[in-house]
Amino acid sequence: MDQTQPNPTPEPSRVAPAAVLAPLLPKGRWVPWPGTERPKMVRQDRPQPLWRPADGAVAVPALRAGDWAYALISRQDAPWVLACNWYVSKAGYAVRNAKVDGRKFQQYLHRLVRCVADGKAIEQVLASELVDHKNVRPLDCRRQNLRWSDPALNSQNTNREHAGVTWNDYRHRWTARITWQGRDIHVIHSRSKAHAIRARRARCIELGIPIKGEVVEALTAGAAATRLS
Numbered sequence: 455m456d457q458t459q460p461n462p463t464p465e466p467s468r469v470a471p472a473a474v475l476a477p478l479l480p481k482g483r484w485v486p487w488p489g490t491e492r493p494k495m496v497r498q499d500r501p502q503p504l505w506r507p508a509d510g511a512v513a514v515p516a517l518r519a520g521d522w523a524y525a526l527i528s529r530q531d532a533p534w535v536l537a538c539n540w541y542v543s544k545a546g547y548a549v550r551n552a553k554v555d556g557r558k559f560q561q562y563l564h565r566l567v568r569c570v571a572d573g574k575a576i577e578q579v580l581a582s583e584l585v586d587h588k589n590v591r592p593l594d595c596r597r598q599n600l601r602w603s604d605p606a607l608n609s610q611n612t613n614r615e616h617a618g619v620t621w622n623d624y625r626h627r628w629t630a631r632i633t634w635q636g637r638d639i640h641v642i643h644s645r646s647k648a649h650a651i652r653a654r655r656a657r658c659i660e661l662g663i664p665i666k667g668e669v670v671e672a673l674t675a676g677a678a679a680t681r682l683s
Contacts, residue, residue, distance in 0.1 A: 518542035546592040630654035
């Protein structure tokens with residue numbers, strides 16, 4: 455008697471099509487990237503890249519924990535960037551795996567883009583030479599958003615003006631949090647940075663938590679409008 459079991463039903467693919475990922479992109483009209491050939495080294499399950507004709511921004515799919523996110527690049531960098539597989543590191547940066555002389559390491563997309571734009575060889579860049587994201591979004595690797603920096607300048611561009619409000623690349627939202635007396639208090643995920651800042655300030659006032667060295671004792675009328683339950 456044949457004991458062969460029927461093939462199990464394959465699990466549905468976890469790869470999100472571009473149409474699903476599109477709502478996570480910045481505002482604007484996004485269309486499929488015109489390139490039709492997929493390089494041999496690129497993952498066959500990668501969603502189709504997108505681009506925004508208005509400013510030439512290209513959205514490059516990058517794998518993150520089984521799902522896909524988008525890294526933004528300038529159109530002139532698309533030919534070489536799209537020929538590689540990109541991943542999102544735990545720190546939120548787009549990286550690729552490289553191997554030189556038998557040694558494996560990760561290369562950061564934003565550093566490569568800045569080097570290509572300035573005609574520098576990545577091997578010539580010192581460890582102290584950092585590349586800073588002007589808008590504090592690690593997946594926005596468009597040329598105009600990247601600048602050479604040093605540790606001091608880089609540390610200043612960490613959203614200190616509005617501590618506790620950071621960009622969340624996974625959710626594509628501004629995230630507001632409060633750390634107080636060993637507690638980590640989540641406030642809100644918002645599309646608007648200004649709204650996240652107001653919501654965090656209102657929550658601090660409600661809890662009597664100091665804001666930028668200023669001890670707040672009572673909930674003000676202005677903050678009451680954005681008070682969180």
